[in-house]
Each structure stands twice: as structure tokens, then as C-alpha cells.
Amino acid sequence: xxxxxxxxxxxxxxxxxxxxxxxxxxxxxxxxxxxxxxxxxxxxxxxxxxxxxxxxxxxxxxxxxxxxxxxxxxxxxxxxxxxxxxxxxxxxxxxxxxxxxxxxxxxxxxxxxxxxxxxxxxxxxxxxxxxxxxxxxxxxxxxxxxxxxxxxxxxxxxxxxxxxxxxxxxxxxxxxxxxxxxxxxxxxxxxxxxxxxxxxxxxxxxxxxxxxxxxxxxxxxxxxxxxxxxxxxxxxxxxxxxxxxxxxxxxxxxxxxxxxxxxxxxxxxxxxxxxxxxxxxxxxxx
Numbered sequence: 001x002x003x004x005x006x007x008x009x010x011x012x013x014x015x016x017x018x019x020x021x022x023x024x025x026x027x028x029x030x031x032x033x034x035x036x037x038x039x040x041x042x043x044x045x046x047x048x049x050x051x052x053x054x055x056x057x058x059x060x061x062x063x064x065x066x067x068x069x070x071x072x073x074x075x076x077x078x079x080x081x082x083x084x085x086x087x088x089x090x091x092x093x094x095x096x097x098x099x100x101x102x103x104x105x106x107x108x109x110x111x112x113x114x115x116x117x118x119x120x121x122x123x124x125x126x127x128x129x130x131x132x133x134x135x136x137x138x139x140x141x142x143x144x145x146x147x148x149x150x151x152x153x154x155x156x157x158x159x160x161x162x163x164x165x166x167x168x169x170x171x172x173x174x175x176x177x178x179x180x181x182x183x184x185x186x187x188x189x190x191x192x193x194x195x196x197x198x199x200x201x202x203x204x205x206x207x208x209x210x211x212x213x214x215x216x217x218x219x220x221x222x223x224x225x226x227x228x229x230x231x232x233x234x235x236x237x238x239x240x241x242x243x244x245x246x247x248x249x250x251x252x253x254x255x256x257x258x259x260x261x262x263x264x265x266x267x268x269x270x271x272x273x274x275x276x277x278x279x280x281x282x283x284x285x286x
Contacts, residue, residue: 035262042068042255049251068256078257081239085261087150088225088235089218092157096214097207099158100165104203105195107166108173109181119170125163133160134227141228153228153235157218165210172206173199208272216265236261 040054043064048056057063072078106112107119137156138147146152176199184194200207222237229235234242240261243253 038255038259038262040064041251042259044068044252046252049255068252069260072253072256072260078236078239080233081236082260084150084229084233085219085235085237088153088157088229089215091154092161092218093211093214095154095158096161096165097211100162100169100210101200101203101207102195103162103166104169104173105199107170108176109199110191119166122163122166126167128163130160130224134223138227147228148230149228150230153225156224156228157214157221161214161217165214168210169203169206172203176202212269212272215268219261219265 037054040057041049043066044054044057045063045065045067048063103122107115107122133156141147141149141152146155181194181198184198189197220237221235222241225235225238226241229238236257240254240257243257
């Protein structure tokens with residue numbers, strides 16, 4: 001028989017739970033405030049933006065207009081930069097996922113000479129900052145004709161995304177029960193079939209989480225794109241930076257452009273939200 005709890009204890013417990021919910025709700029609203037301000041600013045005319053702050057929309061909803069988005073979407077420079085960003089982000093993400101998955105499986109379950117030393121080398125690459133490689137890689141890309149090309153940016157992002165991908169997936173794949181793999185081998189499954197039919201389905205959450213991280217990192221990058229991307233068709237981050245006027249911010253262009261560049265990563269995140277949460281929880285349990 002469980003001891004009965006007093007009324008005061010029950011009230012304190014419910015109050016504490018309610019206080020936590022209120023605190024989390026207020027924190028979430030405070031965190032979203034800049035995004036809301038950016039959205040409302042993108043829906044105001046340049047004259048309204050110059051005269052007052054975005055919060056004035058609540059007093060005068062007639063200020064809201066979609067003219068900024070209409071002009072932006074008909075701007076060939078912006079649409080070209082958006083396409084360039086997609087052409088850089090998608091291959092960089094897919095290459096990291098494919099190569100990282102194969103390498104993670106090899107380091108986890110295949111025996112080859114110097115496996116542990118090679119893996120230590122991969123882990124050591126995690127501490128190499130991007131800034132250290134900018135000058136030598138620029139010289140290398142200039143010598144082989146990859147400087148200011150989409151392929152050069154993709155290779156750079158892939159190279160710096162692989163150490164973390166291999167480290168993460170190797171640790172995740174290593175937690176798969178050995179008995180499961182041995183049973184598949186007894187049934188006649190080769191390494192390729194074992195990898196595609198057993199390891200990949202079990203590692204789906206971790207791969208999805210890695211894909212989200214890599215996609216967000218490449219999509220929001222400006223440093224690498226500013227140095228290695230084609231200046232005639234730069235990614236969206238560089239294109240928005242170039243829209244800054246000499247004596248002030250071109251808010252009527254920057255606000256809708258920045259919000260559109262933010263929407264696509266949000267869509268990708270919410271599309272794979274379930275896999276992302278599963279990967280994080282699985283990693284926490286393991």
C-alpha cells in the first residue's frame with residue numbers, strides 16, 4: 001500500500017510542473033522573437049521600415065504587404081544564388097552521408113591493418129579548424145582549377161564534414177549486436193548486403209541526424225562560400241551580404257531574403273524531426 005501524499009505536496013508538485021511549462025513557453029517565445037521580427041519586417045514596405053519598428057504592425061496591420069517577396073523572387077540574382085546554394089548543399093550532404101556510412105561501418109566491423117590508428121587519425125582531424133586550411137586549400141584549388149567553382153566548395157565541405165560523420169556513425173554502428181550480424185552472415189549475406197539490409201536500416205536515425213547537421217552547416221555557411229564560391233553566382237549567404245548598402249542596411253531586400261533562406265532549413269528539420277529525435281535518444285541511451 002502506497003503512502004498517501006498530503007494535499008500540500010500534491011499542490012506543490014502541480015505548481016512546480018505548471019511553473020516549468022510556463023517558463024519553457026516564455027523561453028520559446030523569447031527565442032522566436034527575432035524570427036517574428038524578421039518575418040514582419042519582410043512584410044513591410046521600405047518607407048514603413050524607415051519610419052518605425054516592426055512592432056508597429058500590431059497597431060497598423062495594413063502595413064503588411066508581399067511586394068518585397070514579389071520583387072525578390074523575380075530578381076535573377078537572388079534566384080540564381082538560391083540555386084547555387086542548393087547545388088552546393090545537396091551534394092555536400094549526400095557525399096558526407098554515403099562516404100561516412102561506408103567508413104563508419106568499416107571502422108566498426110571490418111578488420112584491416114592499422115584500423116585503430118586510422119580511426120585515431122580521423123578523430124584527430126576533428127580538432128582542425130576550418131580557418132587553418134583556407135590558405136593552403138586556396139592555393140591547391142587554384143593550381144588544379146577548382147577555385148571559385150561549385151565543385152571546389154562541395155569538396156571543401158565534404159572533407160571537413162567527414163571526420164565528424166565517420167566518428168559519429170562508427171560509434172553508432174559499433175553498438176549493433178554482434179549476434180545479429182553473425183546471424184546474417186550465417187544466412188549467406190555478404191558485407192554489401194549486410195551493410196544495406198541490416199546496418200543502414202538500424203542506423204537510419206543516426207544518419208538522418210547527421211544529414212540535418214551537415215545540411216544546416218553547409219546551407220548557413222558564409223566563410224567558405226565567400227572564399228571558394230564563384231563570385232558571379234554566389235550562395236545565398238554571400239548574395240545577402242552583398243546587398244548591404246554603403247550607408248545602411250537594405251532591409252527591404254535583406255529581410256525577405258534572410259527569411260526565405262531560413263525557411264528551407266526549417267522545412268528540412270521538421271521533415272526529419274522524428275528521425276532526428278530518435279537518433280538523439282538512441283545516442284543518449286547508448
